[in-house]
Amino acid sequence: MSARRTPWWHYAVGIVMGLICGAALVKIGESSEFSLIGAPWIVPIVLAILGVVVFAMAYQVHQVVKGKRKYINPAVSVYALVLSKALGLAAAALLGWYMGQLLMSLGHADAPFYTQAMVECGVSAVVCLADMIVGIVGEWFCQLPPNEGPEHPKAKAAERQRKLAAASPASASASAESVRE
Incomplete structure (x- = not known):
């Protein structure tokens, strides 16, 4: 409700x-x-x-x-x-x-x-x-x-941090190297 x-x-x-x-x-x-x-x-x-x-x-x-x-x-x-x-x-x-x-x-x-x-x-x-x-x-x-689901402010902040980390240049080069191997 x-x-x-x-x-x-x-x-x-x-x-x-x-x-x-x-x-x-x-x-x-x-x-x-x-x-x-x-x-x-x-x-x-x-x-x-x-x-x-x-x-x-x-x-x-x-x-x-x-x-x-x-x-x-x-x-x-x-x-x-x-x-x-x-x-x-x-x-x-x-x-x-x-x-x-x-x-x-x-x-x-x-x-x-x-x-x-x-x-x-x-x-x-x-x-x-x-x-x-x-x-x-x-x-x-x-x-x-607020419940601890995806709409919770802490969950939104964690998701934002995860996306920023994935989009950073250092993580992009590391993931490219792991794909080559």
Whole structure:
């Protein structure tokens, strides 16, 4: 399986999209009786637990890659990588979502409802930032070193040295003499 690292701009797009949607939610809530801003306290708790679990899984894979642990189920390795990618991207979008709500609510900071929503969004945004970092680091932890095959940098350097030695004038004359004999 060949997995590529998530480009940095995917996280940026997630944050911007979440920011726009979160800000739009506050604007809609201002103009209607129905408001959905804020986050229940269970949200940052669950997100923090999820971040710890994903980090632990990715760290186990990292231990195997570094040779400090003998074996890990390959399915667990794939799950750790996929969860790290998903956590990083989802946390980026949620970070933007909660920051958008927080920024749009600043004008209403004197109202108790908005003050409580701002605190909830602030805590959730901090947890989402930590989860995004955990996702990025977890993805890095799951990165395997290059195999020792022909594409390995050491093998390429050795092949290059062998070709240079074969192409040098001294080796060409020595091989010509051995052919004459």
